[in-house]
Amino acid sequence: MAKKGNTGNWNATSSTRHHTIDIAQAGPKRDPNTGTYDTTQGQETAVLVAVPDKRQPEAQTREYLDELEFLAQTAGAEVTKRFIQRLDKPDIRTFVGEGKLAEIKAFVNHTKASMVIFDDELSASQLRNLEAELKVKIVDRSLLIIDIFARRAKSATARTQVELAQYQYLLPRLTGLWSHLDKQRGGGVSQRGPGETEIETDRRVVRERIDFLKDRLKELDKQSTTQRKSRGGVIRVALVGYTNVGKSTLMNLLSRSEVFAENKLFATVDSTVRKVVLENTPFLLSDTVGFIRKLPTRLIESFKSTLDEIREADLLVHVVDISHEAFEEHIAVVNDTLKEIGAAEKPMLLVFNKIDQYELDSAALKKHTFEGMNPDEDETPRPTLAQLQATYMAKMHDPVIFISAQERQNIDQLRALLTRHVAALHRQRYPNQVGEEAE
């Protein structure tokens, strides 16, 4: 089974150490020599803020904030409160209105919260104003996601991609953000070009770094393209899906490997490729980064080489967590993201995972209702798994299968389905090689 639990991976890699925009700055102090955090100083606490428009249903607002809280936890912060303000559109100056801001400020001061996390991207001026007003770290959704990626990235490519995303995030916000660039410049006015103001110098340094990272990625890209070419004409299958749905668990199951999987968002940032042989049909299976709603576009752009794995696949296996209440929205987010990266037209198998959890949740819900604890008659009853299967088998254009990677339910059927599709693709590619193995 997949490995679980916190790895305590607080180490910054040496190449990104000085460039990480780390949301954990005001919390545990980082040792400048080792780049590691002293986590004994207690956990960071975060306050969440969302400004949904007035039409957004309550359940959706709650679900979005649940996800933001999960992201915050993954980044190492404990959430102590959620603030919601329904507005037609966010306040241009401070994102929330004056009254709400005062409320947040009072709470932050009183509880000594270490950061405030906003469920949207903030502009440079909003960042600046909020920081001046609240006097704690201000983190927006994009930065939170980038920060998680920064902690997870291991390969040279992923690290370079994350760093590029960090600098692209930073560039338009230089006036609003921390002055940590001082350290990078080697400090002092001497580095400043003639007639340059500090902010101009900062911008120049960041732009230079962005150019450098782009060049470096091009180099790395060349290497991996050569690598991919050497894989020959083997059929390539990519696992895609929302984050935390069980892609890596499934990868491990199908390829008998040990890819890191855990109950946190974005456990996988690097892509992994394994050769799998099912009934004499060889193919390459790749596990890759999960998608999420409002994934910063710049992050998608920076992760181009990782996403190439998906773009160049012959078949996509779209994994869905059926036990998640928002699974339908997740499917839509994944399909939209695939469209965005130009991979929407590929053949696809839809794998509904975590049926064990769905059954468990349904049983718990039933018990709850039965005991009269939740006698909400307006609420539509949860469909049974059989009903869901019937609906989705009929509704989807792509082949559909329901499994539990964790409990090994229907895995043989999945293997058979996969074999059938890979073999068909293989025959298509090598029409003259009937019965032979191509390599």
Ligand SMILES: Nc1nc2c(ncn2[C@@H]2O[C@H](COP(=O)(O)OP(=O)(O)OP(=O)(O)O)[C@@H](O)[C@H]2O)c(=O)[nH]1
């Ligand atoms: N109940 C249940 N849990 C599962 C199942 N498959 C995976 N999980 C759990 O779901 C969590 C996420 O699994 P991963 O395999 O890391 O998911 P992922 O899609 O690779 O996630 P990211 O890499 O973060 O995008 C882990 O805690 C798994 O143990 C399943 O069939 N049932």
Ligand SMILES: [Mg+2]
């Ligand atoms: Mg994974």
